[in-house]
Amino acid sequence: MLEILSYNYFQNALIGSILAGVGLGIVGVWVVLLRIPFVGVAISHAAFAGSVIGLLLGIDPIMMAIVFSLLASVLIGPIAEKSGLEANVIIGIIFSLVLGVAFLGLGLIKGPKTEAFNLIWGSILTLSRRNIYFNAGITFFVILFVVFLGKEIKAVFYNREVATSCGIPEKFIFFSLLFLSGFVICLNLNTIGGMLIFSLLINPPSAARILTHNLSKMYLLSILFGILSCLTGLLFSYMFSVPAGATIIIVSSLIFIISLALRGRSGY
């Protein structure tokens, strides 16, 4: 059993799983508390559209996926601000647009489309060292962001208008949260895929929220649940030869259900 740890691909998968648990655990808290859960779906489909366009134009599909998903995450905040509509509505508009672009591109591609679909389904066991370095970099940056601007983030969660009136640069914080969420989601698409990332983004922080009324504890529990889901998924995938992504999602959903049952006993 331990022999598997000596294989490079499994080491990468293990580190990738932990990084996904930490990164998505943190941005998941943001997404849940800002009430924009579908940002994960919109960004992953923007990445899919980007990779399809990349294949069509003969440009590196992964690079194009990153460009498209970052563009989507950068645009949500300012468009919501300009239009006066909720960020959720803009996320819906961007989602439908990138889906349209992706399907159009798929119709035009003559050759194989595997690389584009990999982003939708994910393949944790094929993670490269390059993926790991990128993920580690962005995860470290997100941790620093929470450490140094945690109090401002807390104010934005509480009430954006009050935050502004209290002299807090609310727009900078809100836009940064959206952008960093997009970045983390995009870089983790290879790990568990666009279709499944939604659960890993929502289940761990939601389970954590059920168990605590303290924001710091919510971050820690969310990270813990994220790592637990990823590692358990990976282990089951190895032991029973089942898809890792799907197992990760089932484990994270079970953690949510167990948290709900535990909350039922503790009141509030």
Added chain:
Amino acid sequence: MIKIRKVSKTFGGKEVLSEISLDIKKQDFVAIIGPNGAGKTTLLKTINGLLVPDKGEVRVFDLDPVKSGLSVRKKIGFIFQNELILKSVPLSVRDVVCVGRIGVKGLFRKLDGGDFASAKKAMDEVGIMDLENRPAGFLSGGEQRKVSIARELARDVEILLLDEILMNLDPASQMEINSLISSIYKKHKLTIVFVTHLLRYLPEGINRVVALKDGKIFGDFSPRDFDPKDLAPLYGINEENLKKYVGNFKL
């Protein structure tokens, strides 16, 4: 302290403020009244720079609150209409009161003992020390209003803008919040602008009533020359109906 000169603001083709001019002096305790859509909230938001006037000029501490932005806003407290602490947000009462200290502290600096002491003092003054560790989203409407007041007190502001803070409260809570605002005014010598619909429940200490109608100043009354009868045309109702609504109140 607050100078408003010929300020106009239009939303969706409707002029909400129309060439309004108003001076509010240091330690004034002003009630702003008027029917729905008169421009009361818009006026408050132009004072702290949350809204940019289309025409005219607003000066607070001799500065433009839009251009000076955060530095002016740090001295202006604002409690919004229908401020609600969502149950989904995991913040305690202490966390929410400390939000008032965050802008004062500035970016990249952690709140320290001095900030927590200010928050505690504010909670004590408002009478919510026993709620300190409770999840803020689970409080009653009256308790949440007190938390908002403590948040602004913790900021050591010089001006307090209160936008219909009695809305959706039962009469006992309305009276309690009013007496709290009056005692804060007396103790801290703040400049307070108090927007309200509840003419029967004006807090003690108000030294001026400014009535707005259709984005214009309808009347600017001092307690001595104020007659509730003047308000009948403001709300477009006859004196008898007005009396039923406001009773025989006097400033």
